[in-house]
Amino acid sequence: MINDSTLNAKRLEDIRQFVRDIAIPAEAQVVRDNQIPEDIVQIMRERGYFGWSIPLEYGGAGMTTEELALANMELSKAATAFRARAGTNTGIGAESIIQDGTPEQKREWLPKLASGEVTGCLALTEPDAGSDATALKTSAIPVASGGTQQWRINGTKRYITNAPLAELFTVFARTDPDDLSHRGISAFLIPRHTPGLSTGPEHRKMGQSGSPVSEVYLHDVLASSEQIVGGIPGKGFATAMKTLNKQRINLAALCIGPAMRLLDEALVHVKKREQFGKPIAEFQLVQAMLAESQVEISAARSLVLETARARDNGEDVTTQASICKYYASEMCGRVADRVVQIFGGAGYCADIGGPIEMLYRDVRLFRLYEGTSQIHLLNIAKRIMK
Structure with missing residues (x-):
């Protein structure tokens, strides 16, 4: 162990x-x-x-x-x-x-x-293909070029983390226009300098300052078959799911760190903040919010580490990864909300409450990317009913 x-x-x-x-x-x-x-x-x-x-x-x-x-x-x-x-x-x-x-x-x-010489990013999501990733419209059409198989890629990707500074894009495109299922999708490795690839201006976001996100545009981008991940067309969606299964465990772990930080900040605050002549740490309703946060953080941490161990042991953790991502991201949101409540007005003001306001906005995205909470609930339900 x-x-x-x-x-x-x-x-x-x-x-x-x-x-x-x-x-x-x-x-x-x-x-x-x-x-x-x-x-x-x-x-x-x-x-x-x-x-x-x-x-x-x-x-x-x-x-x-x-x-x-x-x-x-x-x-x-x-x-x-x-x-x-x-x-x-x-x-x-x-x-x-x-x-x-x-x-x-x-x-x-x-x-x-x-x-770190190169920064990579995953370009899967599109304006009309988010939770339904198989609905992607980016196309990769085979073209002849001096006897070498090439593909002409056209499409737009949206909400791509690190796209403005990435040098390598893993781009998912439909290589079989007659197969609208996941079997028609392939993943291509496209360097930034490739003609026809460009990125849009960085999106203005609610939180997560310093983490650039933008659209990726592909206009007649030429890629060889050697740039298809694994070298075999039609395997891209399976690759994406393998990647996301692990990433969902990663993201669940990434939800736990901010929750721990927020609770630590709250524990310091309640001991020095006084109301009605005594520290607010002595009020039972405040204590309840602290205790609930500690319980949920501990549960999420145990769940994530158990699932990670199972994956390391070669087990299929598809369901567990969804459970981790759903629970940890929702947990983090609840902890953040409680801590803002504990800080009161200071938790809402960036110039008074320290990092609380920033962290509150930052963690809101956790419940959206790598599968929304609602999609994970549906995935969990489908798998446990099999």
């Missing part, structure tokens, strides 16, 4: 020190400038944060699913932008290649992703 000590104490303390001494002190600057200072990004590269989940043979840390969950819980105690900056490389931006890439694709891209 893996526990916290498996992710050796030195590595965990390195992450905690980064969060405590570098990331948290820079949060206000990240919010103000809407970007992480490049010198901090370089520190993350040098500490190996971009390669956590990438196999050792390609320059990564080769973390297990459980080790990655533990690391993500620590890193996500800082503003979401820090996790997101390296998170696509330790998650959806690299996992498709790790899962199904050809040996050549792994050798070409994984070392660059592990070092």
